Amino acid sequence: MEKRTMLYEGKAKRVYETDDKNLYIVSYKDDATAFNGKKKGSILGKGAVNNKVTNHMMQMLTKQGIPTHFVEQLSDTDTVVKAVKIVPLEVIVRNIAAGSLSARLGLEEGVHLAHPVLEFCYKRDDLDDPMVNLFHIKALSLATDEQVQQITDYALKINEILCAYLADVGITLVDFKLEFGVTKAEGQLVLADEISPDTCRFWDTKTNKKLDKDRFRRDLGDVEEAYQEILNRLMGNA
Numbered sequence: 001m002e003k004r005t006m007l008y009e010g011k012a013k014r015v016y017e018t019d020d021k022n023l024y025i026v027s028y029k030d031d032a033t034a035f036n037g038k039k040k041g042s043i044l045g046k047g048a049v050n051n052k053v054t055n056h057m058m059q060m061l062t063k064q065g066i067p068t069h070f071v072e073q074l075s076d077t078d079t080v081v082k083a084v085k086i087v088p089l090e091v092i093v094r095n096i097a098a099g100s101l102s103a104r105l106g107l108e109e110g111v112h113l114a115h116p117v118l119e120f121c122y123k124r125d126d127l128d129d130p131m132v133n134l135f136h137i138k139a140l141s142l143a144t145d146e147q148v149q150q151i152t153d154y155a156l157k158i159n160e161i162l163c164a165y166l167a168d169v170g171i172t173l174v175d176f177k178l179e180f181g182v183t184k185a186e187g188q189l190v191l192a193d194e195i196s197p198d199t200c201r202f203w204d205t206k207t208n209k210k211l212d213k214d215r216f217r218r219d220l221g222d223v224e225e226a227y228q229e230i231l232n233r234l235m236g237n238a
């Protein structure tokens with residue numbers, strides 16, 4: 001399997017076509033941005049950590065009945081995935097108040113929510129990914145009713161699976177972002193993109209130390225170490 005034309009370059013990944021029209025190669029970068037690209041930097045080793053953490057999570061979720069785009073890891077930073085058309089929604093699940101939810105609703109960071117919160121944002125960098133509700137999704141034809149229902153069911157199930165899995169390695173899942181896609185080959189809705197310290201808030205359960213991209217966003221230091229710590233815990237080396 002080899003890379004052909006680069007289809008897309010995002011802030012943290014590049015996506016390439018391959019010799020098989022139904023497969024892409026995703027290549028993870030060390031580049032880091034925050035606040036929709038307004039803050040830029042680099043986190044040494046991040047590409048490799050996010051690639052491995054994502055693949056580990058995706059394979060675990062597959063075993064639990066969640067279909068994903070994952071096919072095969074090629075190297076530290078590169079993975080073969082099913083070619084998909086991304087549904088233009090960022091799907092956020094929250095268990096504990098933090099980040100933009102704390103700011104918007106005046107909730108102190110760390111407050112446990114009485115029920116998981118699901119949010120949809122329209123994937124539009126030029127608009128800073130605005131939050132949308134089910135009416136906007138329908139009115140703008142961002143996804144079908146059936147897709148929204150399926151995405152909702154998967155997102156809440158993924159939350160349950162990840163919370164339990166991470167609890168076993170001493171990590172509290174505060175919130176995370178998912179993206180879904182429709183496979184080019186079969187038209188199946190699958191989990192796509194990544195599940196990594198870039199896209200989740202992970203707190204050490206004992207100390208509440210942040211082990212995710214908030215260390216970069218908020219200049220908290222020990223950024224590389226935090227990413228490595230997540231990989232080590234998942235691989236059972238902590």
Ligand code: TMP
Pocket residue numbers: 092098099100101129175176177198199200201
């Ligand atoms: P937020 O509190 O800033 O809205 O972020 C909620 C979660 O979504 C958090 O785990 C980080 C993740 N996230 C992304 O993966 N990409 C983004 O562009 C943003 C804004 C958040």
